[in-house]
Amino acid sequence: MTTTSLPARSRLEPEPVARRDFLGLSALWAAGSALAFATLGALRLPKAAVLPSPSRKYKVALPDTLPPGEAFVPPGRNVAVFRDAEGVFAVSTVCTHLGCIVKTGPEGFDCPCHGSRFAKDGSVTKGPAPRALAWRKVSGSGGTYVVDEGEDVAPGTRVKGDKA
Ligand code: FES
Incomplete structure (x- = not known):
């Protein structure tokens, strides 16, 4: 029977990692990484993916200098607001x-x-337009009105204006 002696190692050298320990550490590292990425993904969930559309009901302040019968188009909106002798x-x-x-x-x-x-x-x-432009609901008074683009009214429907 022969015995082989291992070469002497310095105490400063790190101990070699056994194969079983290496696989265990790799699995632990992979599980930790998966958990970290899953947590990052979950933190992103509460954010809305789609921005809400602007409200279709909004306030419009008519300029005092708006002449009767002239259109005022609020910036970024799809209506023309008029003030005449009968109202807004x-x-x-x-x-x-x-x-x-x-x-x-x-x-x-x-x-x-x-x-x-x-x-x-x-x-x-x-x-070629087949129909007249829709009239939108207007409410309010005193120079500030609320226009509701989501609600049509019969043509000719006006709200009493403060001046004309
Ligand atoms: S005439 Fe065609 S979209 Fe206005």
């Missing part, structure tokens, strides 16, 4: 043909897409 009303600026946004002009509205024209009350004066 809002007309949608979404074309009834294919949905382009009409431009206000001295005679009413012009659609830049296919040339439809509308009077200031929203009625069609030139096709």
